[in-house]
Amino acid sequence: MKIGLEVHVGLPTKTKLFCRCKAYATEPNTAICPICTGLPGAKPMLNKKALELSVDISNALNCTIEKETSFVRKVYFYPDLPKSFQITQKDMPVGHSGTLKINNKVIGIRRIQLEEDPAKILREDNYTLIDYNRSGQPLVEIVTEPDITSEDELRVFMNELKSILYYLGVDVDQDIKADLNISLSDSRVEIKNVTGLKNLIDAAKYEIQRQEKLIKEKQKISQETRSYSEAKLSTISSREKESDEEYGFIFEPDLTTYSLQSIKPKEPVYVSEIAKEYSKKYHVNESQLLEIISFDKTSLKIIQSFAGKYEMKSILNAILSFKRYGKSELKEKFIEKAIKLIEKGSYLDGEVISALEKGKEININNNVVNTDEIDSEIRSIINKNKQLLEDYKTNKKAMNSVIGMVLKKFKTNPRIISERLEYILSNEFKV
Amino acid sequence: MNSYEEFSKKDKPTDYFIKLSEELSKLNEELNAFNVISESSKINKFPISVKDNLCIKDMETTASSKILKSYIPPFDATVVSKIRGKNNFSFLGKTNMDEFGFGSFGVNSEKCPKNPFNTSYVSGGSSSGSAIATSILKYHISIAESTGGSISTPSAFCGVVGFTPTYGSVSRYGLIDYSNSLDKIGIMARNSNDIRFMYDIIKGKDSYDTTCVDVKCNNENNKTIILIDELIKGINPEIEKSFLELVDNFSKMGYKIKHKSLPFIEKAIASYYIIAMAEASTNLAKYTGFKYGFKNENISEKYNEFFTTSRSNFGKEAKRRLVLGTFVRSASVKDMYYSKALKTRTLLINELSKVLNEGFILSPVMPIKTPKFDEINKFSPLEVYKTDILTIPPNLCGFPHIAFPYKYLNGMPLGAQLITKHWNDYAIIDIVFEWENNFKYNFKYNLGSL
Ligand SMILES: [Zn+2]
Numbered sequence: 001m002k003i004g005l006e007v008h009v010g011l012p013t014k015t016k017l018f019c020r021c022k023a024y025a026t027e028p029n030t031a032i033c034p035i036c037t038g039l040p041g042a043k044p045m046l047n048k049k050a051l052e053l054s055v056d057i058s059n060a061l062n063c064t065i066e067k068e069t070s071f072v073r074k075v076y077f078y079p080d081l082p083k084s085f086q087i088t089q090k091d092m093p094v095g096h097s098g099t100l101k102i103n104n105k106v107i108g109i110r111r112i113q114l115e116e117d118p119a120k121i122l123r124e125d126n127y128t129l130i131d132y133n134r135s136g137q138p139l140v141e142i143v144t145e146p147d148i149t150s151e152d153e154l155r156v157f158m159n160e161l162k163s164i165l166y167y168l169g170v171d172v173d174q175d176i177k178a179d180l181n182i183s184l185s186d187s188r189v190e191i192k193n194v195t196g197l198k199n200l201i202d203a204a205k206y207e208i209q210r211q212e213k214l215i216k217e218k219q220k221i222s223q224e225t226r227s228y229s230e231a232k233l234s235t236i237s238s239r240e241k242e243s244d245e246e247y248g249f250i251f252e253p254d255l256t257t258y259s260l261q262s263i264k265p266k267e268p269v270y271v272s273e274i275a276k277e278y279s280k281k282y283h284v285n286e287s288q289l290l291e292i293i294s295f296d297k298t299s300l301k302i303i304q305s306f307a308g309k310y311e312m313k314s315i316l317n318a319i320l321s322f323k324r325y326g327k328s329e330l331k332e333k334f335i336e337k338a339i340k341l342i343e344k345g346s347y348l349d350g351e352v353i354s355a356l357e358k359g360k361e362i363n364i365n366n367n368v369v370n371t372d373e374i375d376s377e378i379r380s381i382i383n384k385n386k387q388l389l390e391d392y393k394t395n396k397k398a399m400n401s402v403i404g405m406v407l408k409k410f411k412t413n414p415r416i417i418s419e420r421l422e423y424i425l426s427n428e429f430k431v
Numbered sequence: 432m433n434s435y436e437e438f439s440k441k442d443k444p445t446d447y448f449i450k451l452s453e454e455l456s457k458l459n460e461e462l463n464a465f466n467v468i469s470e471s472s473k474i475n476k477f478p479i480s481v482k483d484n485l486c487i488k489d490m491e492t493t494a495s496s497k498i499l500k501s502y503i504p505p506f507d508a509t510v511v512s513k514i515r516g517k518n519n520f521s522f523l524g525k526t527n528m529d530e531f532g533f534g535s536f537g538v539n540s541e542k543c544p545k546n547p548f549n550t551s552y553v554s555g556g557s558s559s560g561s562a563i564a565t566s567i568l569k570y571h572i573s574i575a576e577s578t579g580g581s582i583s584t585p586s587a588f589c590g591v592v593g594f595t596p597t598y599g600s601v602s603r604y605g606l607i608d609y610s611n612s613l614d615k616i617g618i619m620a621r622n623s624n625d626i627r628f629m630y631d632i633i634k635g636k637d638s639y640d641t642t643c644v645d646v647k648c649n650n651e652n653n654k655t656i657i658l659i660d661e662l663i664k665g666i667n668p669e670i671e672k673s674f675l676e677l678v679d680n681f682s683k684m685g686y687k688i689k690h691k692s693l694p695f696i697e698k699a700i701a702s703y704y705i706i707a708m709a710e711a712s713t714n715l716a717k718y719t720g721f722k723y724g725f726k727n728e729n730i731s732e733k734y735n736e737f738f739t740t741s742r743s744n745f746g747k748e749a750k751r752r753l754v755l756g757t758f759v760r761s762a763s764v765k766d767m768y769y770s771k772a773l774k775t776r777t778l779l780i781n782e783l784s785k786v787l788n789e790g791f792i793l794s795p796v797m798p799i800k801t802p803k804f805d806e807i808n809k810f811s812p813l814e815v816y817k818t819d820i821l822t823i824p825p826n827l828c829g830f831p832h833i834a835f836p837y838k839y840l841n842g843m844p845l846g847a848q849l850i851t852k853h854w855n856d857y858a859i860i861d862i863v864f865e866w867e868n869n870f871k872y873n874f875k876y877n878l879g880s881l
Contacts, residue, residue, distance in 0.1 A: 034504075034505065034506050037722070038717050039504065039505070039506075039723070040486070040492075040494075040499065040502070040504070040505075040607040040608075040717070041485070041486045041492075041504065041506075041508060041604070041605040041607050041608070042604070042605075042722075043603065043604050043639060043640055043641070044641070045638060045639060045640075045641055046641065066551075073713045074717050075712075075713050077716070077719065077734070077735070077738060078734070079721065079734055082717065082722070083716065083717045084716030084717045084719060085713050085716055085717075135784050155741075245761050245762040245763060246761070247762075248709075248712075248713070248757060248760035248761050248762070249711060249760070249762075249765075250709050250710065250767075250769060251612075251773075253610075253611035253612035253710055254603075254608075254640075254641060254642065255641050255642075256610050256641050354836055429496060
């Protein structure tokens with residue numbers, strides 16, 4: 001199985017790629033001008049910030065960055081394309097021949113190019129609306145080699161890529177868009193315009209199943225373009241007329257060639273490498289650590305500054321507790337106080353976190369408890385009396401007796417016992 | 432003294448502009464110089480006309496194409512706003528042209544422009560109306576545009592001075608594109624002083640046109656005129672005879688005359704038409720009748736049918752260039768045509784730069800005499816393209832060049848063209864000034880004289 005991707009990433013610039021209109025304006029058709037609506041006589045001018053961001057991305061994905069880059073016109077007729085051509089890149093993209101490591105494998109990055117987004121089409125029953133706010137918004141297209149060989153690798157790749165982008169300041173959670181190329185045989189099937197990570201994985205899953213079934217039935221898989229339907233959870237054949245022959249790319253003569261040598265790329269962050277290194281060094285769970293730091297700069301900074309100074313387990317525990325109960329953003333000084341409490345054996349519940357956030361002093365003596373012992377006592381009571389689980393499903397109060405029993409053994413705060421009980425019930429007994 | 436200064440010093444009768452406007456409108460019915468003439472109430476300063484492919488805010492701008500009918504731009508082209516900013520000028524109107532600039536004779540326009548010296552002759556194109564307006568108005572400067580010779584040719588046929596500056600010295604923002612890497616905005620006037628005066632107003636960097644830069648224009652003159660054998664060899668014998676008299680005159684003015692052979696220059700025509708048509712076919716793609724210009728009333732048509740209906744309104748030459756341009760950039764033949772044409776251009780720039788370091792290239796503007804309308808019909812499209820051999824090389828390479836009248840043959844003006852190296856623009860304006868000390872230009876009309 002071979003899977004290749006063309007990922008489209010919107011760049012977080014203040015203005016559009018080729019004009020000075022505000023990017024990502026919400027009220028339809030309010031951020032438009034002669035340039036992004038393609039009026040006769042208007043000419044593009046390149047947003048340098050977008051070029052810098054595309055260099056950051058190319059560098060983070062280990063691409064070769066040539067001395068210069070330039071743009072081309074890709075001609076096709078569609079109502080969302082006001083000039084009837086898109087300004088994109090072809091022979092001189094910002095980056096090419098890169099790599100991204102996932103698990104123990106290398107995925108090739110064929111090219112990274114900067115281009116303009118077309119306008120947005122809103123189809124209604126008997127009419128269509130066009131919002132030109134999106135026309136000319138900056139996009140980076142990341143094209144991979146067909147090196148991905150499973151649904152799982154696809155997920156890992158996308159998470160890794162998103163995390164790298166996040167650390168470069170390109171947060172793409174909602175509107176990551178991609179074209180998928182999937183071939184289980186000699187025929188390459190392209191699925192166009194899948195929006196969001198969940199849909200991307202689903203589309204891949206259904207397309208793989210479809211092709212597997214055809215192979216099993218000894219039917220031919222045709223080389224074609226398909227689209228993913230979220231509602232139908234399947235891919236549907238779509239007719240695509242244009243090919244490179246018809247696009248008739250020419251050099252964009254209203255722009256020049258742009259030097260890439262003078263752009264100093266931002267240092268990339270590879271969270272999976274950090275997670276691997278720290279988990280080995282400090283004996284913590286790698287995937288838990290990865291989950292914490294993948295899309296959280298503050299947590300990563302806290303972990304890096306406290307690593308070695310405190311137990312990694314305590315640092316993670318403190319961060320997780322704050323993430324669970326905290327009302328404000330993570331702050332290093334509160335986390336440090338929390339770590340100290342944990343290291344003295346204190347249990348962090350909502351009340352403690354809230355007190356920390358308000359800067360109140362915590363009398364830790366009242367709160368010292370070993371939650372591991374509480375947890376094992378809870379588990380043993382429930383395991384001895386499975387009927388409790390059945391009762392609990394209809395009557396939430398059925399577990400109150402458990403709290404009482406544990407409280408008898410450990411003379412501690414009943415709120416802590418109740419919280420541990422709730423946690424164990426939902427995470428371990430799945431009720 | 433330039434015309435603007437002269438005009439400013441003279442006393443004008445109170446009804447001067449009203450009378451001018453009336454006379455112009457009347458003559459325009461015969462000559463078709465203007466697509467739009469401004470309301471007389473809006474003309475009260477030195478009159479400037481603008482080729483109809485340059486956007487003027489709130490004034491119909493169609494590039495003489497049916498497909499842009501009734502299009503009113505919401506913004507001024509940069510040159511227009513620079514002129515407006517001086518507060519010394521009125522925009523007289525938009526001048527007629529070959530549709531989108533596609534033509535050498537002006538005949539690719541619905542309302543055919545006519546030569547003011549004799550209406551059975553063509554005016555030349557594509558900046559036809561700008562040349563006619565300059566030829567009939569005593570006080571006037573026109574903003575024209577050249578892609579492959581669209582300033583030199585009509586200037587020569589209508590007997591005015593036409594200047595095409597170095598590519599990149601005047602902003603193209605607001606110019607309706609024909610071929611972006613070749614389009615240059617220039618000036619037509621009745622003398623070299625007016626050219627210099629207006630050039631200083633419109634040139635200079637513009638953040639809205641990436642290809643427009645600030646480079647100091649030079650004025651280097653080594654008093655050497657170069658004649659390229661390949662440019663002279665095919666021209667009409669009568670033209671050749673007159674042109675050699677001009678060369679003699681330059682010799683008397685103290686210029687050294689050198690002959691050079693440059694066979695490669697003949698590749699310029701093919702390279703030019705391939706690049707121009709390839710770029711034009713992408714520029715014309717936006718005219719789908721969707722947002723402006725021609726209105727296709729049948730809005731229930733599917734998108735493909737809808738824009739196809741709208742696009743049937745392109746003129747014949749526009750359709751020809753669309754088809755050829757789309758073909759030469761198709762993936763399977765691109766290396767054979769488009770990519771090769773780009774390489775040829777680069778080679779030609781290098782070759783010609785070497786020659787231009789030695790002196791100025793002088794030639795007639797057209798290898799033929801001004802044709803009559805009934806002669807044009809006998810030309811095949813290829814024969815028409817070939818008549819551009821003298822104007823295409825400097826246009827393809829972005830070299831500054833200037834056309835100026837040098838003789839009147841059977842009552843019709845003849846024009847010659849001087850070419851110089853990049854950014855030496857002032858030198859050729861000055862040489863024409865030098866020429867004007869010995870030669871007086873004739874005009875048939877002098878509307879608005881004082
Ligand atoms: Zn805009």
